[in-house]
Amino acid sequence: MKFKLVIGDKIYSTWSLRPWLLLKYFNIPFAEAKIKLRNINTKKNILKFSPSGKIPCLIYGKIKIWDSLSICEFLAEKFKNKNLWPKNNIDKIIARNISSEMHSGFANLRKNLSMNFLGKNLKFKNNKETSAEIIRAKKIIEDCLKKSKGPFMFKKFSIADAMYAPVMFRFKIYNIKLSLTLEKYLNTLLSMKEIKLWLLEARKELK
Ligand SMILES: N[C@@H](CCC(=O)N[C@@H](CS)C(=O)NCC(=O)O)C(=O)O
Numbered sequence: 001m002k003f004k005l006v007i008g009d010k011i012y013s014t015w016s017l018r019p020w021l022l023l024k025y026f027n028i029p030f031a032e033a034k035i036k037l038r039n040i041n042t043k044k045n046i047l048k049f050s051p052s053g054k055i056p057c058l059i060y061g062k063i064k065i066w067d068s069l070s071i072c073e074f075l076a077e078k079f080k081n082k083n084l085w086p087k088n089n090i091d092k093i094i095a096r097n098i099s100s101e102m103h104s105g106f107a108n109l110r111k112n113l114s115m116n117f118l119g120k121n122l123k124f125k126n127n128k129e130t131s132a133e134i135i136r137a138k139k140i141i142e143d144c145l146k147k148s149k150g151p152f153m154f155k156k157f158s159i160a161d162a163m164y165a166p167v168m169f170r171f172k173i174y175n176i177k178l179s180l181t182l183e184k185y186l187n188t189l190l191s192m193k194e195i196k197l198w199l200l201e202a203r204k205e206l207k
Helices: 014-025 042-047 068-078 089-104 107-112 128-148 159-173 180-190 193-204
Strands: 003-007 030-034 057-060 063-065
Touching: 003 014, 014 068, 014 159, 014 193, 057 068, 063 068, 068 089, 068 159, 089 128, 089 159, 107 128, 128 159, 128 180, 159 180, 180 193
Parallel strands: 003 030
Antiparallel strands: 003 057, 057 063
């Protein structure tokens, strides 16, 4: 049985990038269905696949998983030998913890630094809450990288990196000042062949 991943436009959809990146990185074959966001038919088209009216949604036979973190968890269970979460138990607890924090939090950062993967030098309206969330996200990533010594948050690429890659790209397009450790991590992400492919396909959406 093959997986089908329903996603949004690659230019905008940070939630879609998470499971897409995970599937690609771990060489799990899947078919992709893309739905145009910000369109009058968007909701109707998403609802054909996803009961929540949101994407991403992973379809596997009769099973539907309509939340990015749930998709990651499902894949981690299904492919236990691939270690989608870090292998070490303590690292796994921390990785789950920070992935949940990213998933359920950072609302101001998401709202005020809206995403366009192809954006450059974008400006945002800063406020106390957004600034605190930027500091928090940076600290989480930096603490992990200092402990693991890189190149990824838990040395090897894991769900945690898939969850935090979008925020790193937000930092990039809004020119947020980064430490050397974070700069290096951003370059690691940008040099991944999967990310290069995502950006290439995002560019094609403009045509
Ligand atoms: N909790 C969800 C959030 C997904 C989400 O907000 N997706 C946005 C796209 S990036 C969406 O489907 N927007 C379309 C709409 O609301 O009409 C997840 O993690 O998958």
